Amino acid sequence: MTDLDFENWTCPLPLRDTPSIVMGHGGGGAMSAELVEHLFLPGFGAAAATGLGDSAVVTAGGARLAISTDSFVVKPMFFPGGSIGDLAVNGTVNDLAMSGATPLYLSTAFILQEGTALSELARIAEAMGAAATAAGVRLVTGDTKVVDSGSGDGVYINTTGLGVVADGVDIAAHRAAPGDAVLISGDIGVHGVAVMSCREGLEFGTAVRSDTAPLHGLVAAMIATGADLHALRDPTRGGVSASLNEIARAARVGVDLVERDLPVPPGVRDACSLLGLDPMQVANEGKLLAFVPAAQAGDVLAAMRAHPHGEDACRIGTVVSEHPGMVVARTALGGTRVINLPIGEQLPRIC
Amino acid sequence: MTDLDFENWTCPLPLRDTPSIVMGHGGGGAMSAELVEHLFLPGFGAAAATGLGDSAVVTAGGARLAISTDSFVVKPMFFPGGSIGDLAVNGTVNDLAMSGATPLYLSTAFILQEGTALSELARIAEAMGAAATAAGVRLVTGDTKVVDSGSGDGVYINTTGLGVVADGVDIAAHRAAPGDAVLISGDIGVHGVAVMSCREGLEFGTAVRSDTAPLHGLVAAMIATGADLHALRDPTRGGVSASLNEIARAARVGVDLVERDLPVPPGVRDACSLLGLDPMQVANEGKLLAFVPAAQAGDVLAAMRAHPHGEDACRIGTVVSEHPGMVVARTALGGTRVINLPIGEQLPRIC
The missing domain is CATH 3.30.1330.10 (PurM-like, N-terminal domain)
Known part of the structure; x- marks a missing residue:
């Protein structure tokens, strides 16, 4: 992926300098992270654990x-x-x-x-x-x-x-490593669209229902394969975009996605088109992202697919040593685009 | 204490039957307890631990x-x-x-x-x-x-x-037992009056400041005496009244107080007179009530008084086997009065 000028790429916005709380501070994206980093952590001082994840x-x-x-x-x-x-x-x-x-x-x-x-x-x-x-x-x-x-x-x-x-x-964001396969346990964007459709009184052809579900059973099945699970994340607020960016930053690795491999169901796709939303930024409440060594990805995927909450699990990308901290998607047209950490709140009050 | 007709005494109100949440449901008194008992516990079903204390x-x-x-x-x-x-x-x-x-x-x-x-x-x-x-x-x-x-x-x-x-x-409300001394670590009603004075723009002669403080050091000093601490409670919402009633009910014992022994500072007394509040129902945020065998009360009180958060500790009453579940105070005039569990909220939004 060489068609982006990573050297001269910068975060699309500098740190926000508002005098007061705005909805975006609760969105699980860049503004939420800034609030933790620049307000809560300095305020808490020595009493705070690093990161407050x-x-x-x-x-x-x-x-x-x-x-x-x-x-x-x-x-x-x-x-x-x-x-x-x-x-x-x-x-x-x-x-x-x-x-x-x-x-x-x-x-x-x-x-x-x-x-x-x-x-x-x-x-x-x-x-x-x-x-x-x-x-x-x-x-x-x-x-x-x-x-x-x-x-x-x-x-x-x-x-x-x-x-x-x-x-x-030992499952932690910082353990994601080059060579890891990036897996998702199923369709993305479902929870956010379900809440949004209900809130706005919209209908999107297909009824979209929230995917809310407990995932510890699925994780136990993945651990039971004996694979060395590096990092797991449930992509809630800020969606898959936020979770992948957080892991890429924490581990100082790049993430390369294949956009067409992202499982976006038709109801979510239609709703997002209509509302101008990016499905990758829409919240999920019953899905997980997993970073596992590529050699073990087959076993882990098989275990996921055998579990009711992972039937549609698939691989969506790879961890690379290039462009650390960045998530890049290869588009259907063969180009690449940077998947940014969402700034603020795309869909407020979603969880 | 025989001048009250305990046999024919009933809770002053039956279970409230409102269709919706009122401020009193958050007051830490009878209505809060009813919400837990009649709504949350049945709703949570088998997943709930008994009591949800x-x-x-x-x-x-x-x-x-x-x-x-x-x-x-x-x-x-x-x-x-x-x-x-x-x-x-x-x-x-x-x-x-x-x-x-x-x-x-x-x-x-x-x-x-x-x-x-x-x-x-x-x-x-x-x-x-x-x-x-x-x-x-x-x-x-x-x-x-x-x-x-x-x-x-x-x-x-x-x-x-x-x-x-x-x-x-093993410190728990149900362990309070007849013969226990009831101790308080210092002046009561201070936090509630401090917040109230600030909220209503009132002045009560003396400036009353919240007693907010961490009490685990004081408790450690009490444990270190080797005494068998039966029950401890920090009387926040609902004040001393609510905490004593909860312990009396949990342990199925009576509590006899000597009203004049209650340490009510002048600022709190004045404010409560002015506002028609009962100091025993006003919240504290840096005080504790302790139930300890009377024979050990002297040692425990000495340890409390040696600690910065217990300098004014004193004994306010005794646990008895009569009138189980009830708290009764001997008044300055030699009579007795029942100290009821507060129904709802005397001072809303106090913590």
């Missing part, structure tokens, strides 16, 4: 544990294929799973707006219970706050998860 | 761990003596400490309203960093969501903490 692997009482936290503010709270309750459980379960952890316990904290219907809250609680049971995690502690009408928006849920990481499992 | 002690990877979660929505975000950042760290550290845990790690999750000044957020992050450093905990993982203007209210923070519980430490 989606999950942390720590040691406590001699145990090797993964911790992950996520707040959910999706709007609307119910959408085709799921609800904020499903997301709140599966999202945190998946962040733990991406460290190779076996999820065990979740805390649940609610910020409720005055006036929220108890019947809606009960539906959400039931969805959380069902999702937790399906994922085999226990809801062990909780908190409820209520904010006055006008100071909230229905239901916000935080879940924080605790899991155990087996000895020998 | 302020913290849970679990086993993971062979380690004995405490987990606690809290969201903070205090308004205003800065108040005399502290900020939402201090509360977010100390509040969760304290919930862990009340299980006898040594707090180790916190996750931090922000829900930010579009338009929040970055300078305010930076001040909050600095307060969190300083509080975490002071408490000796690390901020290891995080999340940021942004909601549109009108759908949030500045900054909401969730922290979830993980700590280690030493073998042999």
